[in-house]
Amino acid sequence: MNSDTVSSGKLSVIHTKGTLDWAYPTFILASTAAAMDKEVELFFTFYGLKAVLKSTDTLKVSPLGNPGMVLHSPVGPNWFKELDLNSVLPGLVWTLPGMSLLATWGFKQTLLQQGQVPVGELRDLCIELGVKMTVCQMTMDMMGYKEEDFIEGVEFAGAATYFANTPKSQSLYV
């Protein structure tokens, strides 16, 4: 980061992850930067497209192949809630049918209990704060999505547009 990028007050994030957990850092950073008067541009590519679909229901999270994830039960006695289920249960457990739905439910409940808002609400706040969002056209075509599958206000373009719009931005890759 040099002084030029700081004084220009621009942030861009390339968002590539299609899971619920990773949608949070991008929308948290984007909304906060916008609240601090930065111009913010989000570029969604590959699995990251799921973060801007109209329905946030396809955003899930699973401990499977995700050893960094900490998963607490939102219900039960305190000693049970304190356990990190991703450490204490064998990895095979998460391959059972319904486990990603259960883990996603638990993750959402834990976030809400902590005072976090649902991801769709955070995304709406980003739009309200003027965060610009662009969906990668090539990925959209490749994955078989249509423009109407995405929330209002997103634009559709490719990598050249991203680079043309963000030369002076502090850039992050999520």
Place this chain on the structure above:
Amino acid sequence: MELDYAGLVCPMPILKLKKYLAQNKGQIVDIDLVLSDKGSLRDIPAFCEQAGLNCTLLKSEPEIRFNIKSC
């Protein structure tokens, strides 16, 4: 004037404070902000510095309380 954001976590206190400031643009700011999110101890002063507001920590236990004023 008191704004109670206890129970909210990052980034909501900042976003709600920003919304309040935007809705009261041009007016003299003098608010007490009540928070429970510990990250706010650093984030609220950082936000205020950038927004050109005076920020004073009144207390941090049991709840966090800031006074925020126009410079």
